[in-house]
Amino acid sequence: MNTLVLLRMVPDLVEELEVDASSKALDRQWLRLVLNEVDDHALEEALLLKERHGGSVTVLALDAPEVDDALYAAAAKGADRVVKITHSLDGVGTWTLAQLLAQVVSAFSYDLILTGVQAVDDLDGVLAPMLAARLCLPYLGPVTAVRADPAARTATVERELAGGIKGEYRLPLPCVLGIQAAEKPLRYVTVSRVRQMMKTTHIEKMPAPKVATDSPVTVRRLYKPEVAGRAEMLEGTPQEVAQKLVAILAERGVL
Amino acid sequence: MTAQEVWVLVEHRQQRVADITFELLGLGREVAQALQAPLKAVLLGHQARDLASALGAADAVLYMDHPALTEVTPEAYARALKPLLQERRPRLMVIGLTNFTLGLGPYLACELQWPFVNFCKGMHVEDGSVVITCLLYGGKMEAEVELPAEPGLIGVMPGASPADKGRDERFPLVEEVLSPPGLEQQAVQFLRYIQPEAADVDITTQEVLVSVGRGIQNQENIALAEELAQALGGAVCASRPVIDQGWLPLSRQVGKSGMTVKPKLYLALGISGAPEHVEGMKNAGLIIAINTDLRAPIFNVAHYGIVADVLEVLPALIEAIRGKKGG
Numbered sequence: 001m002n003t004l005v006l007l008r009m010v011p012d013l014v015e016e017l018e019v020d021a022s023s024k025a026l027d028r029q030w031l032r033l034v035l036n037e038v039d040d041h042a043l044e045e046a047l048l049l050k051e052r053h054g055g056s057v058t059v060l061a062l063d064a065p066e067v068d069d070a071l072y073a074a075a076a077k078g079a080d081r082v083v084k085i086t087h088s089l090d091g092v093g094t095w096t097l098a099q100l101l102a103q104v105v106s107a108f109s110y111d112l113i114l115t116g117v118q119a120v121d122d123l124d125g126v127l128a129p130m131l132a133a134r135l136c137l138p139y140l141g142p143v144t145a146v147r148a149d150p151a152a153r154t155a156t157v158e159r160e161l162a163g164g165i166k167g168e169y170r171l172p173l174p175c176v177l178g179i180q181a182a183e184k185p186l187r188y189v190t191v192s193r194v195r196q197m198m199k200t201t202h203i204e205k206m207p208a209p210k211v212a213t214d215s216p217v218t219v220r221r222l223y224k225p226e227v228a229g230r231a232e233m234l235e236g237t238p239q240e241v242a243q244k245l246v247a248i249l250a251e252r253g254v255l
Numbered sequence: 256m257t258a259q260e261v262w263v264l265v266e267h268r269q270q271r272v273a274d275i276t277f278e279l280l281g282l283g284r285e286v287a288q289a290l291q292a293p294l295k296a297v298l299l300g301h302q303a304r305d306l307a308s309a310l311g312a313a314d315a316v317l318y319m320d321h322p323a324l325t326e327v328t329p330e331a332y333a334r335a336l337k338p339l340l341q342e343r344r345p346r347l348m349v350i351g352l353t354n355f356t357l358g359l360g361p362y363l364a365c366e367l368q369w370p371f372v373n374f375c376k377g378m379h380v381e382d383g384s385v386v387i388t389c390l391l392y393g394g395k396m397e398a399e400v401e402l403p404a405e406p407g408l409i410g411v412m413p414g415a416s417p418a419d420k421g422r423d424e425r426f427p428l429v430e431e432v433l434s435p436p437g438l439e440q441q442a443v444q445f446l447r448y449i450q451p452e453a454a455d456v457d458i459t460t461q462e463v464l465v466s467v468g469r470g471i472q473n474q475e476n477i478a479l480a481e482e483l484a485q486a487l488g489g490a491v492c493a494s495r496p497v498i499d500q501g502w503l504p505l506s507r508q509v510g511k512s513g514m515t516v517k518p519k520l521y522l523a524l525g526i527s528g529a530p531e532h533v534e535g536m537k538n539a540g541l542i543i544a545i546n547t548d549l550r551a552p553i554f555n556v557a558h559y560g561i562v563a564d565v566l567e568v569l570p571a572l573i574e575a576i577r578g579k580k581g582g
Contacts, residue, residue: 013393013527014548026396091476098365117357120392123400125371129329129358132363138330138442139357142512156446160512161354164451164505169328170444178358181499181514216370217407220386220399225552231544231560241561242571245543246579248559252541254463254487254520255579 001055002215003046003149004108004126006101006115007031007074013120023221025034035070038116044145044182046114054150056080058108062097063087068203071195075201076189082201087208094122098130105135107206110174112155115180117142124148124215128178138171141178148173257406259292260455262317262343264336265310266327266355267300272309274418275351281420282378284347287492289380292346296427299335301325305427309424321434321575324327326445329358331438337366338435344406348384352410354512360410372400373410374530375568393529394552413534434481443464454506456490463489464518466509470525470546470565474502479569480524492516505573510535517527 011017012032018133020027047055058081061067066118085104092100103115113135132139144166145158153173158166161178171177181237234244249255256381260405263283266273280296296313301324303344307316316337323331340348340363350360355560376397378386387404388411404408458464465484473476477491484491491507498508510514511531521539526532526546528551536542537556545565550575554560561568 011392013395016550017392017395019396026392037496047572056535068496094361095371119513122373122387123391124396125361125364125373126358127361129362130365132358133333133362137361140328140356140443142354145405158449159354161448162512164513164517166449166450167326168446170446172442175266175442176459181495185499185501207493216403216405217372218401220401221402222391222396222398223556224395224398231557233554233555233560233562235561238563238567239575241563241568242575245572246561246575247563248541249487249520249576252520254541 001053001112002110003055003057003114004105004110005039005043005046005057005059005079007039007059008036008111008116008119008127009067009070010036010119010121013196018222019222023218023223027135029176029184031126033064033066033219036116036119038118038181040186041182042116042179043074043077043079044112045179047187048183049112049146049148050078052249053150055111058083058110059105060085060101062092070201071188072194072197076193076197077187081204083204085208086205086253091255093127094127094130095210095215098105098125098127098134100132100208102134103209103211104206109210111150112148112174114179117180119191124217125179127200128176132176135176136196138175138208139178140169140171140175142179142180144181145183146177184247218232257344257346258291260343261287261290261294261438262321262345262348262351263294263296263297265296265306265311266351266353267303270303270353272306273351273353274422275353275413277312277418277421278413278416279349279351279421280310282424284312284421286378286385288348290383290459291348295345297348299324299332301578307429308426311423311427312421313427315428315430317430317432317433319432322384323438324434324440325509327355327359328443330443331441332359332361333366333514334441336363339432340367346406348406348408350408350410352412355363358396360408360559366407368570369544370402370405370407371410372402372407375409375411376415379399383511388419390530393527394533395424395550406490413495414537415549441499442557451506452504454504457509458507458509459491459514459516461490461516462519463487464516464520464539465489465522465525466492467523467524467528468494469496471497472566474500474537476566477502479573483522483569483573486573486580487520488522489518494526494580523553523557526553527551528556
């Protein structure tokens with residue numbers, strides 16, 4: 001089982017987000033980027049597949065600040081190859097990214113392509129199905145478990161539906177899956193192990209092919225949402241807010 | 256030539272039209288009116304024609320029947336819709352962003368090379384252009400996006416419009432459309448539904464829910480939430496990251512993939528309020544949120560909010576409740 005995993009760096013939502021002077025994009029100057037959490041789950045699922053079926057895990061990531069750390073961490077977890085796609089497209093949209101990656105993956109041999117089911121900065125789409133369509137491959141998501149049968153060239157996957165119900169589906173290999181959560185909690189790697197990887201791992205670099213970057217939609221403006229129906233905020237020490245809450249609960253008849 | 260029609264994709268399962276469809280019909284009607292265009296519901300399925308009777312809010316229903324359309328998979332739906340969309344070129348096709356149809360819009364947009372705007376929470380028409388408001392960055396930002404005057408696809412988040420606006424007793428005109436040849440040769444095969452394991456606690460029936468998110472920090476701290484739930488006579492539930500860590504079973508998950516709850520009291524502890532979570536709890540009677548981030552979107556749906564570390568407030572709150580009850 002050779003699995004390709006696509007990783008993206010996305011803005012850290014814990015940080016304050018600011019809009020740039022154009023009013024159409026985030027101010028990237030102070031933007032802290034973190035690995036898209038569901039992409040990390042895609043990596044975990046790929047590593048679980050490798051443990052069960054052998055084969056290899058190749059991680060591809062688009063160049064971005066902090067991306068090397070994410071690639072070294074992926075290597076520390078067990079990825080066999082880590083590849084950085086170098087490009088000069090700042091803030092490239094999903095539409096373009098799908099085109100670009102469809103060309104990039106043709107340089108690799110793979111049975112499966114896994115990536116997170118979505119990213120917080122998706123505006124014009126969701127990467128996995130867009131990539132699948134570009135590659136003329138079947139797609140399914142949001143997936144929470146993958147069983148492969150390399151001999152039969154199929155994968156059996158669990159897809160989350162609603163109300164805790166899941167569906168089980170079979171797809172031919174190769175296919176593209178949008179991962180929502182790995183079957184097991186993410187494995188932990190120590191900082192020292194990642195540091196060790198920094199010394200021994202070679203991050204391969206691959207230039208991004210040139211693709212048309214025009215998204216067919218126009219962003220007029222990006223802004224912080226107006227806050228409607230905002231909560232009444234309670235202030236004070238933990239003891240004081242606890243007393244205020246108790247009074248509210250008593251008044252509402254909950255206590 | 257693009258027909259000025261607004262189409263809404265019908266989502267249904269087990270012989271029932273899903274609420275999201277009525278939300279989309281309500282929203283679609285407003286846009287159709289502004290464009291002076293007809294609103295059409297697109298119903299794909301197998302032996303599902305009767306469902307058209309629920310779609311009276313639409314001027315007409317386009318119905319396609321094929322066994323391959325019994326279950327929703329992006330591939331089968333895209334293959335069924337692509338020739339229809341190419342032939343009739345509606346101004347807009349509106350698709351719900353649920354787990355069933357999440358991948359369909361992008362897949363179809365790529366196949367058709369049509370523009371697609373995702374995570375829509377509202378739309379309106381300005382000088383003949385369709386302007387869409389999208390919720391991004393976990394609800395921390397909004398974008399206003401304009402579609403070109405060509406056919407386009409839109410993915411709409413649940414809750415964008417009230418479902419009641421899209422319900423109508425009228426019986427709509429039904430037009431049967433032929434399925435494209437070769438539809439049965441789909442790659443993705445549905446095998447079965449997997450029902451959730453019998454839960455120790457049914458969180459959908461609880462009147463008080465203490466819900467924990469990432470801010471609870473570790474599994475040991477869930478005991479504190481349990482203590483609070485016990486003091487309040489309720490149960491503990493959680494947002495996605497806590498479930499993914501394996502700290503609580505899947506049956507306790509609130510949100511898009513998990514349960515939709517409507518308790519009298521919902522205490523959101525260390526939950527940021529991503530749209531996927533809010534979808535499952537926004538109709539609770541009283542929502543109280545505690546989070547360290549003043550800008551967390553959870554404070555936009557909560558009635559009361561406290562900017563604090565849940566681990567500092569929780570012990571004080573448990574003590575205060577016990578004091579009140581004891582007194």
